[in-house]
Amino acid sequence: xxxxxxxxxxxxxxxxxxxxxxxxxxxxxxxxxxxxxxxxxxxxxxxxxxxxxxxxxxxxxxxxxxxxxxxxxxxxxxxxxxxxxxxxxxxxxxxxxxxxxxxxxxxxxxxxxxxxxxxxxxxxxxxxxxxxxxxxxxxxxxxxxxxxxxxxxxxxxxxxxxxxxxxx
Numbered sequence: 001x002x003x004x005x006x007x008x009x010x011x012x013x014x015x016x017x018x019x020x021x022x023x024x025x026x027x028x029x030x031x032x033x034x035x036x037x038x039x040x041x042x043x044x045x046x047x048x049x050x051x052x053x054x055x056x057x058x059x060x061x062x063x064x065x066x067x068x069x070x071x072x073x074x075x076x077x078x079x080x081x082x083x084x085x086x087x088x089x090x091x092x093x094x095x096x097x098x099x100x101x102x103x104x105x106x107x108x109x110x111x112x113x114x115x116x117x118x119x120x121x122x123x124x125x126x127x128x129x130x131x132x133x134x135x136x137x138x139x140x141x142x143x144x145x146x147x148x149x150x151x152x153x154x155x156x157x158x159x160x161x162x163x164x165x166x167x168x
Contacts, residue, residue: 041167049088063140063154066101075164076117077103090147101160107139
């Protein structure tokens with residue numbers, strides 16, 4: 001064995017260990033969960049689109065329960081912010097469920113639709129013709145397989161879609 005070879009191997013192991021540590025620190029700083037893998041930066045079972053991850057929950061629950069379920073999963077009830085997102089949800093989930101809850105309501109002020117998570121006003125909407133109509137005090141909203149929106153009683157029972165940020 002060459003003199004100094006043991007020292008060189010020791011330095012190489014230290015360098016490799018340090019590189020691994022730095023890689024994990026960079027992943028942690030970027031919010032990438034260490035030890036969890038998914039090709040699209042979402043938890044297993046969640047679908048990736050743009051900067052978000054989505055999961056369909058087929059259980060039929062009321063609106064307050066849908067908010068709680070999504071929160072327990074680390075997300076929020078889906079908030080549709082663009083026509084592209086609305087179309088993605090129609091294409092992906094529309095074949096599985098006829099109607100699902102979405103994260104908007106006008107509970108605080110009739111006719112002022114806001115996102116449930118932030119309270120920000122909903123600007124772009126895809127209401128079905130004649131909606132929202134507030135028939136029988138409808139303060140929550142669903143969207144259907146055609147990607148059109150309907151106001152509905154918050155006590156109604158529907159499946160839901162949770163959304164959360166991807167790890168990117």
